[in-house]
Amino acid sequence: MSLPRIAIDAMGGDEGVRVMIEGAALARRRHDRFKFLLVGDEVRIKAALENHPNLRASSEILHTDGVISGEDKPSQALRRAKGTSMGRAIEAVKLGHAGAAVSGGNTGALMAISKLTLRTMPGIDRPALAALLPTLGDNDVIMLDLGANTECDSRNLVQFAIMGAAYSRVATGRAEPRVRLLNIGTEETKGTEELRDAAAVLKGAAENLAMSFDGFTEADKICRGDVDVVVTDGFTGNVALKAVEGTARFVADLLRRGFSSSLRSKIGFLISKPATDLLKHHLDPNNHNGAVFLGLNGIVVKSHGSANAAGVANAVAVTARLLEENVTERISADLARLGGSTWRMPKGLTGVQEERA
Known part of the structure; x- marks a missing residue:
């Protein structure tokens, strides 16, 4: 079966060509049906490919001199x-020429260029940035939006839920992902009017959208493992994500400090090393690298700028999975099912669903 190529922004990321090429080579070993379009400085890309003949044989280089820097504003980019x-x-x-693009470059620039170039899918007003976070459960949780849209209305939140559920079915294999809106409480009366309206829409439409929806969740439950998709606006989502990441680093640093505080602690570290290694693996952001811009006419995946080769490989693997499972078509199908449902739109929520005649 012929699959579309994956375009790699070889110049993106903190370390640029070397790490991006190493990551693509690792991913190629796992997904050997894919071919790649490596975009950037041809001389530097060819030099990096010398150590990766398997990737070289399955890749084409598209030369360009320009690079978007981390300091570039979206308008400049x-x-x-x-x-x-x-x-x-x-x-x-x-x-x-490619089915998807992967970049470790400037997030704001990537969002702006992607939206202007690819435009949003029919039925989607704004794309959302979605990422996988580790949990105590069997599956990772998908959270969106993580910064693409600082202000969202109920219509946007409903669309994010549809896209997140479609992505979750691909990423976790769960037939009916458990979708919740992030709120300050779980009671129906809590939160903004936009949240309450979106909840009312999703409750009425969930059975037509292959998802399980039961209202709200709170920030301390995001990583407990009892929810598959957490939906929020980009401002709140970005704050929550940074808090989760900061807490993970705090715990890791606290353990490191504690285990090095005395000889007894160091002996305790050696005894508990299997457990601490598991914790380190679970909290390593490289193992969950690859945030997705959902809602565009094409797939764009953001690799963390500081990702190592294994992290880049995970981002490419996420991209390959999305292409293999046709996530864009799944979202379109869910939007079509939403349009054919018979529920009534809550007062004040215009444009999501007209009352069916």
Whole structure:
């Protein structure tokens, strides 16, 4: 079976070409049906490929000199996009030369260029940034939006829930993902009007959308493992994500300090090393790397700028899975089912669903 190529912004990320190429090579070993379009400085890419003949044999290089820096504002990136590795990788998706793009570059620039180049899918007003977070359960939790949209209305939240559920079915294999809206409490009366309206819509439509919806969840429950998709606006989502990441680093640093405080602690560390290694693996962001811009006419995946080769490989693996499982088509199908449902739209929530005649 022939699958679309994955375009790699080889110049993105803190370490650029070396790590991006190493990561793509690792991913190629796991997904050997895929081919790659490596976008960036041809001389540097060819040099990096010398150590990865398997990737070299399955890749084409698209040369470009320009690079989007971490300091570039989205407006600056948009003006320069056509001559940059990030811009041309996304353009390759638009032109059909690749099925998806992966970049470790500037998040704001990537969002702006992706949205302008690919546009949003029919039925989606705004794309959302979604990522996988570790939990105490068997499956990771998908959280969106994580920063693409600082202000969202009920219509946006409903669309995010639809997209998140479709992604969850691909990522976790759960037939009916457990979807919740992030709120300050679980009672129906809690939260903003936008949250309450979105909850009312999703309760009425959930049975037509292959999801389980039971209202709200709170921030301390995100990683407990009893929810598959957490939906919120980009401002709240980004704050919550940074709090989760900061807490993980705090716990890891506290353990490290405690285990090095005395000879007895060091002996205790050696005894408990299997458990601490498991904790380290679970909290390592490289093992959950690859945030997805959902809702575009094409797949764009953001790798963390500081990701190592294994992290980049995970981002590419996420991309491959989304292509293999046709996540964009799944979202379109769910939107069509939403349009055919018979529930009534709550007062004040315009545009999501007209009352069926």
